[in-house]
Amino acid sequence: MTLDAKDLRLEDLDDLSFDAFSFEKLFSGDVDDPYPKIHKWMEQGSIIKGKYRDEFSKVPDPFYVDEEQYLVLGYDAVTKVLMRPEIFRNYEAQIKTLGQFFGEKVLTVLDAPDHTKFRKIFQKAFLPNVVGKWGDTIVQPVLDGLMEKFLDRGEADLIEDFTHHFPFQIIYRQINIGMDQAPVFHKIAVAQLLSAVGRPEGLEATEKLGKFFSALVEERRRNPGPDLVSHLANIELDGELLPTDVLIDFLRQLMNAGGDTTYRATSCLLTGLLTNPDQYAAIEKDRSLIPQAIDEALRWEPPASVVYRTAVEDTEIDGVKIPKGALMNVVLASANRDPAKFENPDKFDIFRSRKVRHYGFAVGPHVCVGQHLARVEMTRAINAVLDKMKNLRLDPDKPGPNITGHILRSPEHLYVKFDRA
Amino acid sequence: MCMQCGYIYRQELGDPDGGIPPGTPWEDIPEDWKCPECGAGKYDFDVVEM
Numbered sequence: 264m265t266l267d268a269k270d271l272r273l274e275d276l277d278d279l280s281f282d283a284f285s286f287e288k289l290f291s292g293d294v295d296d297p298y299p300k301i302h303k304w305m306e307q308g309s310i311i312k313g314k315y316r317d318e319f320s321k322v323p324d325p326f327y328v329d330e331e332q333y334l335v336l337g338y339d340a341v342t343k344v345l346m347r348p349e350i351f352r353n354y355e356a357q358i359k360t361l362g363q364f365f366g367e368k369v370l371t372v373l374d375a376p377d378h379t380k381f382r383k384i385f386q387k388a389f390l391p392n393v394v395g396k397w398g399d400t401i402v403q404p405v406l407d408g409l410m411e412k413f414l415d416r417g418e419a420d421l422i423e424d425f426t427h428h429f430p431f432q433i434i435y436r437q438i439n440i441g442m443d444q445a446p447v448f449h450k451i452a453v454a455q456l457l458s459a460v461g462r463p464e465g466l467e468a469t470e471k472l473g474k475f476f477s478a479l480v481e482e483r484r485r486n487p488g489p490d491l492v493s494h495l496a497n498i499e500l501d502g503e504l505l506p507t508d509v510l511i512d513f514l515r516q517l518m519n520a521g522g523d524t525t526y527r528a529t530s531c532l533l534t535g536l537l538t539n540p541d542q543y544a545a546i547e548k549d550r551s552l553i554p555q556a557i558d559e560a561l562r563w564e565p566p567a568s569v570v571y572r573t574a575v576e577d578t579e580i581d582g583v584k585i586p587k588g589a590l591m592n593v594v595l596a597s598a599n600r601d602p603a604k605f606e607n608p609d610k611f612d613i614f615r616s617r618k619v620r621h622y623g624f625a626v627g628p629h630v631c632v633g634q635h636l637a638r639v640e641m642t643r644a645i646n647a648v649l650d651k652m653k654n655l656r657l658d659p660d661k662p663g664p665n666i667t668g669h670i671l672r673s674p675e676h677l678y679v680k681f682d683r684a
Numbered sequence: 685m686c687m688q689c690g691y692i693y694r695q696e697l698g699d700p701d702g703g704i705p706p707g708t709p710w711e712d713i714p715e716d717w718k719c720p721e722c723g724a725g726k727y728d729f730d731v732v733e734m
Contacts, residue, residue: 379688386687386690
């Protein structure tokens with residue numbers, strides 16, 4: 264039987280009452296501020312033994328238990344590890360985690376030469392000149408639709424009403440699935456990560472998304488449209504289609520990482536601005552400051568605080584011997600708050616010099632493939648807030664925003680009051 | 685533009701950390717220069733109309 268796109272449905276989790284979002288918080292951890300500890304580590308050296316996650320979370324890592332582990336700290340050491348992909352590889356470091364959540368052919372698990380080959384194809388669909396065109400057609404309608412639901416109230420929780428949804432809905436539009444399926448997609452996208460805390464719903468989510476995308480890719484190859492999946496499903500590499508498993512694993516990761524990171528980054532941007540009203544007033548007055556405000560948010564609270572690599576040979580960094588097989592916990596957050604590179608690094612300051620490149624999107628061959636789309640989305644989001652919400656301020660009758668978590672950080676709530684423009 | 689990551693080389697900014705002073709034309713950048721974002725080679729860059 265031939266499936267039509269409109270007939271494709273993503274199957275929900277078997278246990279409909281399972282709350283994936285509550286369990287996600289276990290993964291994020293409940294640490295308010297990991298930075299005092301990160302600064303203390305940096306004083307001890309650039310490479311010290313330790314497991315980042317175990318320092319902040321009571322939930323044990325079920326995957327990487329026996330490996331010797333090191334924390335990589337500070338801007339220069341992080342650069343040295345991430346810019347030497349021939350020694351510090353992704354496959355060994357990610358196969359048991361991201362390889363399980365999204366599939367073993369996902370870009371983040373691959374190394375050169377496969378990574379180089381496939382990355383170029385995916386990146387082509389997300390280059391600045393391509394994603395810039397999505398601002399009007401895809402991003403803006405999603406922002407407008409969400410904001411229309413709360414603008415008349417004069418108060419909102421900018422996380423639950425806005426940032427927690429728009430990046431995910433943008434992805435749903437890109438792949439052209441019915442918006443009626445949005446809640447299930449959001450839940451399943453998040454649930455994929457729950458294998459990391461030992462929940463069986465993690466694998467169930469991964470399998471169900473895989474089944475859905477297999478059918479969607481097959482359908483889009485038969486009946487291509489103008490959407491992203493049609494584009495990727497029919498693109499040719501040396502005369503052959505992109506391997507289906509590579510594409511499905513990419514889409515599984517896109518559903519999660521593409522939404523989750525932008526949601527958190529935008530939430531932290533708004534938190535930084537609204538807790539520093541003088542800086543919010545500055546961009547209200549001069550919107551050319553928006554790009555530097557976005558960069559500052561990405562430096563101050565990178566969407567992922569840590570990434571992992573495995574040393575595939577004996578090596579040495581800054582005089583510390585690293586044995587083959589060591590799992591390197593590369594603390595991006597430490598690079599972005601390295602006092603040797605950024606003056607007064609814990610301060611959110613949109614006016615700071617941008618001479619030093621931050622690692623909010625990491626660095627090296629695995630630098631975020633979606634970074635240009637994330638910038639378009641964040642720029643549109645902050646412009647929409649400036650356009651439609653006047654006299655925007657924190658709600659004095661509700662708790663202020665508190666950015667929490669140790670790997671994926673963001674505030675749970677951002678209560679505001681405003682006048683509709 | 686780097687086809688591996690989307691980094692855009694701007695002549696007016698150069699890449700001081702990579703040893704390329706501001707104002708350096710693209711053709712004067714050495715062949716062994718690496719993209720500061722992802723480490724790709726100069727051959728991975730294409731001219732793209734924005």
